[in-house]
Amino acid sequence: MVGESHICSAWEEAIVNPVITVENLRKTYESITAVDGISFEVYRGEIFGMVGPNGAGKTTTIECIEGLRAADGGTLRVLGQDPVHNGRAVRQRIGIQLQESNLQPRIRVWEAMALFASFYQQSVDWNALLEQMDLQAHRHVFYEKLSGGQKQRLFIALALINDPDIVFLDELTTGLDPQARLNMWEMVEDIRDRGKTVFLTTHYMEEAERLCDRVAILDQGHIVALDSPANLVKQLDAPLRVEFEPVGPVALGPLQALPTATHVEHHGHRVIAWGKGDPFIVDVVQTLTNQHIRFRHLQVAQPSLEDVFLALTGRRMERGQ
Amino acid sequence: MQSLSKLALVNAKLYIREPAAFFFTLIFPAMLLLLFGAIFGNEPDPAFHSTRGFIDMETPALMAIVIASSAFMGIPIxxxxxxxxxxxRRLRATxxxxxxxxxxxxxVNFSMTLMGAMLLILAGFMAFDLQFHGAWLLLLVAFTASALTAFSVGYLIATLSPTARIAQTLGMVLFFPNMFLSGAAFPREMFPESIKRISDLMPMTYMVNLLQAIWFGQPWSEYRTTFIILVLTAMGGLFLAVRHFRWE
Known part of the structure; x- marks a missing residue:
């Protein structure tokens, strides 16, 4: 009983005391409104993601929360403090990985770790951090000699050096190869499992879907949806997607005429058809067979966050850029 | 304080790993002095009051070149x-x-510049029969004020330059006229009247004159105004440079 009420109150505390509160945040660059009055909260121990196409306002939002940019309007609280006015106090307790940054070209890995450790009142054993990030063998290497993935891991190590309460990761995996991206994902989950809150931005929907406990979808400076990826997809009541590669020419008319189909289109060599309910798959295959259309590489895709974005904005992520 | 000493230590290492800055500040001035000495010698010359040689005049003047090289090339770039x-930007996120x-x-820049000047003076004493009639402490104060004034200009160039390339161009535009026309590369006594008038417009001319005056132990009254102006511009310049420093 005691244990249960303890868990309960800890959970309530997390809800009552979010680690980040954003109220009506607004930021304009000259004539462009980058962020147009958004509000949300981030709770202790979750991986919170912000997704959206380039230019949606993700980086502006994250940098306002980090205290690196001053907002034009709204209220921000990070660990109970104003990140601009109490910037240095807030930055003692958070870790930041910036979307685009570098270190001095000829600083050695261990020198960067020791230097950054000196900026904080408390810091962890950075040799262990290098070990975790698989950089121990490169501790004497100049920053400029590191590969893209190694640089990114070094920046994560630097973001963790003060044992922060919140870690901010802005476009963590952009420009990394698939294997490095998978490794990064595991690293982020590991950070959360150590009890830290993770705030990340990405323009890869599959990254948000795989990693985030909750996702805010941003488009043109507005939050168009905010929930867990599973709930977002569920609420969408989205069509199934069936894709195949026809052998020879194919007319889309009969597929479009199916009562279960919602939309059919050519996409390069492939045909993509959207429809409702499981019978849709059978309907498509039956129609193709009846029409004597041969096909290969048939794939059925469940709705994803990508579809959520499409449904909410009428645009695809990649086209939204 | 801990991060200041750590930053200074790391910056010093990074400085030494950058061959261009290291060469131009620490090695080049002493090399130039030895080269000039080999060409012109250090015999007393009627052009320099018949008591001083070319190297006697050049040593304090080259101290200004060490400063200018750090201030107009090293720092802005x-x-x-x-x-x-x-x-x-990354440092600012801490x-x-x-x-x-x-x-x-x-x-770090000041220490390296001071070291460059010391190597220069050392080379002068070792290779030539260098005359020094001033007070070392006073020379150090004048050198420091000159360096800080020039450095604040360097930081302001850095603030004005969106890229390292532009900083390099702006720095060169300041460096070369100052170097050749201030009396730092060639004693002003060798200039015709017309060049002397242009030379009067170069800020570095005043640094060279001050360093030479102190070097040869001229009376205080002779360089008092320059000295005071330089100390004041050093303080004002640093204030401006810090205030307008741009992180992104």
Missing amino acids: AIASLREHRVL PMHPLAFISADLL
Whole structure:
């Protein structure tokens, strides 16, 4: 009983005391409104993601929360403090990985770790951090000699050096190869499992879907949806997607005429058809067979966050850029 | 304080790993002095009151070149490049105090410049029969004020330059006329009247005159105004440089 009420109150505390509160945040660059009055909260121990196409306002939002940019309007609280006015106090307790940054070209890995450790009142054993990030063998290497993935891991190590309460990761995996991206994902989950809150931005929907406990979808400076990826997809009541590669020419008319189909289109060599309910798959295959259309590489895709974005904005992520 | 000393230490290492800055500040001035000495010698010359030789005149003047090389080339290029490649941005995303960064950078540049000047003087004494009639402490104060004035110009160039390339161009535009026309590369006594008038417009001329006056132990009254102006511009310049320092 005691244990249960303890868990309960800890959970309530997390809800009552979010680690980040954003109220009506607004930021304009000259004539462009980058962020147009958004509000949300981030709770202790979750991986919170912000997704959206380039230019949606993700980086502006994250940098306002980090205290690196001053907002034009709204209220921000990070660990109970104003990140601009109490910037240095807030930055003692958070870790930041910036979307685009570098270190001095000829600083050695261990020198960067020791230097950054000196900026904080408390810091962890950075040799262990290098070990975790698989950089121990490169501790004497100049920053400029590191590969893209190694640089990114070094920046994560630097973001963790003060044992922060919140870690901010802005476009963590952009420009990394698939294997490095998978490794990064595991690293982020590991950070959360150590009890830290993770705030990340990405323009890869599959990254948000795989990693985030909750996702805010941003488009043109507005939050168009905010929930867990599973709930977002569920609420969408989205069509199934069936894709195949026809052998020879194919007319889309009969597929479009199916009562279960919602939309059919050519996409390069492939045909993509959207429809409702499981019978849709059978309907498509039956129609193709009846029409004597041969096909290969048939794939059925469940709705994803990508579809959520499409449904909410009428645009695809990649086209939204 | 801990981060200031750490920053200074790391900056010093990075400085030494950058061959261009290292060469131009620490090696080049002494080399230039030895070269001039080999060409012109250090015999007393009627052009220099018949008691001083070319190297006697050049040594304090070359101290100004060490300063100018750091101020107009080293500092602007290094800072603009750190900003351009978003290194400053990453440092700013920590609780590091902005003043700690600027102080450490200033400290390292000043130490290297001072070392360059000391190597230069050492080379002069070792290779030639160098005359010195002044007070070392006073020379150090004048050198420091000159360096800080020039450095604040360097930081302002860095602030004005969006890229390292532009910083380099602006720095050269200041460096070369100052070097050749201030009396730092060639004694002013060798200039015709027309060049002397242009020389009077070069800020570095006043640094060279002050360093030479102190070097040869001229009476205080002779360089009092220059001295006071230089100390005041050093303080004002540093204030402006820190105030307008741009991180991105």
